[in-house]
Structures are given as C-alpha cells and as structure tokens.
Amino acid sequence: MSGADLIDRLGDRLEGVRGRITADAPLSDITWFRVGGPADILFQPADADDLSLFLKRLPEDVPVLVIGLGSNLLVRDGGIPGVVIRLSVRGFGSVTFEEGNKARVGAAMPDQRFAKAAADAGVGGFSFYRGIPGAIGGALRMNAGAHGSETRERMVELTAVDRKGDVHRLTNADMGYAYRHSEAPSDLIFIEAVYQGETADPEVLKAEMDEVERYREERQxxxxxxxxxxxxxxxxxxxxxxxxxxxxxxxxxxxxxxxxxxxxxxxxxxxxxxxxxxxxxxxxxxxxxxxxxxxxxxxxxxxxxxxxxxxxxxxxxx
Known part of the structure; x- marks a missing residue:
C-alpha cells in the first residue's frame, strides 16, 4: 500500500487533525546518514493534543514508528510501512526552568540546545548533552550519555502518549534504565520530561561545553x-x-x-x-x-x- 492509498483509507478519520501529513515522504532528507527509503506517511503533529487525536483515530493495524532528529538512525532502503511520527521543535521543543533548578523540556528539543539553555540559566548537570547529536526524546528512550554522565542521573519524570492516544506519566524508576537502554514500552511516544539540575556558574558551564565541543571536533x-x-x-x-x-x-x-x-x-x-x-x-x-x-x-x-x-x-x- 502506498502512502496515498493509506491516506485515502483513513479518509474522514483525519478530520480535525492539525499537523502535517505527507504521503510517501523521503526519510533520507531528514536522517544524518542521508540514506533510506520513504515512509508511507510522515506525520508531524501540531502539539500533544493533536498527536493524541491522530493516534486515537488511527486504525490499530497501521504500524507506527517515531523518529527524532535522525542522528542515531539508519532507515533501510525499502522504507518504513505505516506511519512515521516526527515531533516538531515548534510543538514539542520548549524548555522552561522552574523552582529548585528543575527543567521542563520538550522531547523535540535538541540535546545540544538544551545544554546551552541550561548553561545560560545557570542550571548545571547538563553539559554532557553538548556532545550528543540528538533530541531529548531519543535521549530518554536510550539513556543517552557522554563524558561519564547519563540521562538517568538527571531525569525525574516524563510524559508520554501511547499507541491508543492515552497520556501516561512515568518516573525515573519506571524507565528501568541501564547502559544505553530503557525498559519503557516501545509504543510510548515521549513528549516532555522534567530534569533535576543544580545551581552553577554560567561561565563555568559554558567552559565545560566548550571543552566537550573541542573533544568532539578533535576526535569525531x-x-x-x-x-x-x-x-x-x-x-x-x-x-x-x-x-x-x-x-x-x-x-x-x-x-x-x-x-x-x-x-x-x-x-x-x-x-x-x-x-x-x-x-x-x-x-x-x-x-x-x-x-x-x-x-x-x-x-x-x-x-x-x-x-x-x-x-x-x-x-x-x-
């Protein structure tokens, strides 16, 4: 079935969905390897409510996969059947800093941008993200880490949407984190997380990130x-x-x-x-x-x- 055929099948189910729906979307355009076949449908939801509505309307037999920035990803040449969901920075890429050095971060926020925002706010503990070329959603899923630090050390809780469109909240303990791994159900789409940081000097944090960047440029x-x-x-x-x-x-x-x-x-x-x-x-x-x-x-x-x-x-x- 082509993407156009799948859209025809969905028909009126898409009424009220506000995000961007693209049939037969070439994923090589958005993966860092610049290879791979198309997705039958690429869906970029407008916000969390739009994502939930789309999933509630989507027939259960249509497979769903989620991708982030495409940095830790190899899409095979035969493409991906069903629906690929990609969260946009506009809808899911915000970060706010709350009392007690907590950070509330959208899953589409690039790791490196989050590290910079935290440094600017004087919130420490996230300089390691400067060396990870992905987004927060992927970091949550795989317990991303670098330079001796990992996501599990700072993540407090997260919000996710399941395949049926229902919203869930998980704690750090619920994730079952291990090295580059989590036990979170594969159908969960992470949309936001709360991290615990610490008070730090912005200039010290910027120096830490500069060192991480120098390391990457020299060795990778x-x-x-x-x-x-x-x-x-x-x-x-x-x-x-x-x-x-x-x-x-x-x-x-x-x-x-x-x-x-x-x-x-x-x-x-x-x-x-x-x-x-x-x-x-x-x-x-x-x-x-x-x-x-x-x-x-x-x-x-x-x-x-x-x-x-x-x-x-x-x-x-x-």
Missing part, C-alpha cells in the same frame, strides 16, 4: 554524513579499540566507510545506500568477533525494510 567525524556512535561499548572495553584491532579502520563497502578519525563511526562518503552501511556494520561485527571473541551490539537503530531480494545476516551469518 562531525562534518561527515554519519549516525554517531555505531556500536555500544562492551563491558570493560571500547568498541573503537576492538574495531581498530580488527583492522577495520577505513574499511569500505560500496559508498560506506569506517571513519579513519574514529572507527566506531560509519560514514556515508556520498554514494552509500543504507544496505552498504548495514553490511559494513555487520562486516565489522564479524571481524571483531573473529579477532577478539566479543560480539558488538548495535547502538544505532535500524528501522524499516530491506529492498526486495536483499538480505543482510547478523555477523555475516556466523
């Missing part, structure tokens, strides 16, 4: 088409060290390459397909397993369908 391929860190660090080890030891620095598959600068980053050199990038990733995993006995786990989320006739086996089938 920030100017390339990449999705961020590709694999989770195994306990007591570093993925990039294992990848380097396996001889994969600079390794290429089609238009995809392991970064020469930081080999836990895959990059699109300009002609890569999503299949090139995923096959390269599985090649790296296979070589690391062969040389070290360690099985690397993907940190980047891979979504959607492979093209017809294309298969990519984990660890190349090993």
């Amino acid at each position: 391929p920030t100017r390339d088409k990449t999705g961020g860190s590709t694999f989770k660090n195994p306990p007591g080890n570093s993925s990039w060290k294992l990848i380097d030891a396996a001889g994969c620095r600079g390794l290429k598959v089609g238009g995809a390459q392991v970064s020469e600068k930081h080999c836990n980053f895959l990059i699109n050199t300009g002609t890569a397909t999503a299949a090139d990038l995923e096959l390269l990733g599985e090649t790296v995993r296979a070589r690391v397993l062969e040389t070290s006995g360690i099985r690397l786990d993907w940190e980047i989320k891979r979504l959607g369908n492979l093209p017809e006739g294309v298969t990519i086996e984990p660890f190349l089938g090993r």
